[in-house]
Amino acid sequence: MQRSLRIILGVAAASGVPACAVAQASYGFTVGAAQLSDTRNERALSAVLQFQPRGWLTLSVLPSYVRVSDSGVSSTGLGDLPLVAGAAHTFGGAASPTLGVALVTTLPTGDAACGLGTGQASWGADAGVSVAATDALRLSVSGSHGFSGLGTQSALSAPQATSLRFEAALAVSSRWILGGSLGGDVGHADSTQALARTVGAGATYAVSGPLALTMDVGHGLTAASPQWVLSIGIGTAFSGISPVAPTSSLRRLKDSFGGGVSRGSGSGKVGACH
Numbered sequence: 001m002q003r004s005l006r007i008i009l010g011v012a013a014a015s016g017v018p019a020c021a022v023a024q025a026s027y028g029f030t031v032g033a034a035q036l037s038d039t040r041n042e043r044a045l046s047a048v049l050q051f052q053p054r055g056w057l058t059l060s061v062l063p064s065y066v067r068v069s070d071s072g073v074s075s076t077g078l079g080d081l082p083l084v085a086g087a088a089h090t091f092g093g094a095a096s097p098t099l100g101v102a103l104v105t106t107l108p109t110g111d112a113a114c115g116l117g118t119g120q121a122s123w124g125a126d127a128g129v130s131v132a133a134t135d136a137l138r139l140s141v142s143g144s145h146g147f148s149g150l151g152t153q154s155a156l157s158a159p160q161a162t163s164l165r166f167e168a169a170l171a172v173s174s175r176w177i178l179g180g181s182l183g184g185d186v187g188h189a190d191s192t193q194a195l196a197r198t199v200g201a202g203a204t205y206a207v208s209g210p211l212a213l214t215m216d217v218g219h220g221l222t223a224a225s226p227q228w229v230l231s232i233g234i235g236t237a238f239s240g241i242s243p244v245a246p247t248s249s250l251r252r253l254k255d256s257f258g259g260g261v262s263r264g265s266g267s268g269k270v271g272a273c274h
Contacts, residue, residue, distance in 0.1 A: 026050045026210070028235025028246065032256040035227040040070040040270075044079070046256050048246055050237045058245065060084040060237075062255055068115055070270040075114040081107040082255075086126070088242040095131040100142070100244035102126040115270035122148050128165075128243030136171040140243040142251075161185040161195060167248040177204040177239065181250035184221075197221040198229075202249025210236040216249040216256075231256040 028048040035041050046064035053059070064079040086102035104124045110117020128142025144163040165183040172178055184197035202216035211234070218229040231253055239247055246252045 022055075024052045026052075026235065026237040028214075028233055028237040030214075030231050030233035030252070030256045032229065032231030032253070034229040034257055037227070040068070042069075042257060043067045044257055046079075048235070048237050048255060056087055056089055058084075058086045058088075058242075060086065063109075064256075066110075066116060068270050070115075073270055075111075075116055075270050077111050077114060077116045079110045080117045081109040083107065086242065086244045088244065090241065095133070098130045098241050098243060100126070100128050100130075100242045102244040104144075122146060124148075126244040130241055130243045138169045138171075138241060140167045140169075140248070141165065142167075142243045162187045163254075165248070165250050167243075167250060169248065175206045179203070179249045181218075181248055183250045195222075196225040198225055198250065198253075200229075200249040200253055202252065204239050206239070207234075212236065212238050214238045214252055216252050218250065218253050229253050229257065 030046045032044045044066045049061045051059045062082045066079045067076040083105045088100035090098040106122045108119050112119030124146035126144045130140030133139045142165050163185050167181040169177050169179045179202045181200040185195035198218050200218040205213045214233040216231050220226045246255050
């Protein structure tokens with residue numbers, strides 16, 4: 001099992017996971033596209049800026065610039081701004097389990113009048129656990145829940161619902177990690193959006209040192225889900241073993257299409273201003 005941990009943790013370290021408790025900064029940039037319905041689509045340019053004052057603590061900012069089109073009209077501008085404080089710890093033992101928790105606050109920086117934001121602050125929480133299952137395979141389960149406001153909504157999740165994710169990551173070489181994900185909303189959600197189910201797949205390639213390239217796709221499994229989503233990213237913040245970091249295909253896709261833009265019609269606000 002020590003060999004398996006060297007494989008997985010070696011790939012993670014090559015992609016920017018700190019090996020000691022030294023303050024570090026990391027970044028990532030993503031471009032993505034999503035077909036939300038027959039008439040509605042979203043294009044996004046997003047970033048993740050991270051600072052680790054301790055090896056177990058990560059502070060993140062996720063700004064985005066989005067274009068949303070619906071029935072021939074569109075709006076373009078900044079989305080809402082998520083701020084994340086996450087903590088993770090890896091325990092000893094054969095499976096080397098990693099436990100992670102995070103608090104998420106979303107600031108209303110998007111223009112709600114244009115359908116690009118919610119116009120209100122919100123907060124939510126993430127929690128998850130991952131384990132080393134075999135020589136090169138790591139499995140994780142995680143959940144997110146929005147407790148107030150609508151800012152936790154995105155192309156892949158409804159506001160004030162509980163989102164669950166089941167994910168696997170396979171280190172096929174010292175540079176390549178392949179992943180698969182299944183996620184969906186459960187329980188109560190805000191009435192403006194229905195619950196969604198999405199399956200995702202992705203790959204991470206360690207380019208050089210901490211720099212990694214990511215490619216992710218997702219497909220909706222229900223009528224309320226996005227028809228398809230696609231993102232490509234590059235940076236030093238996209239790998240590792242924390243179940244509450246952007247280290248899997250479905251979580252990277254969710255982060256790419258955050259910012260308070262809904263899957264619904266937006267009450268006709270898209271295209272209301274330019």
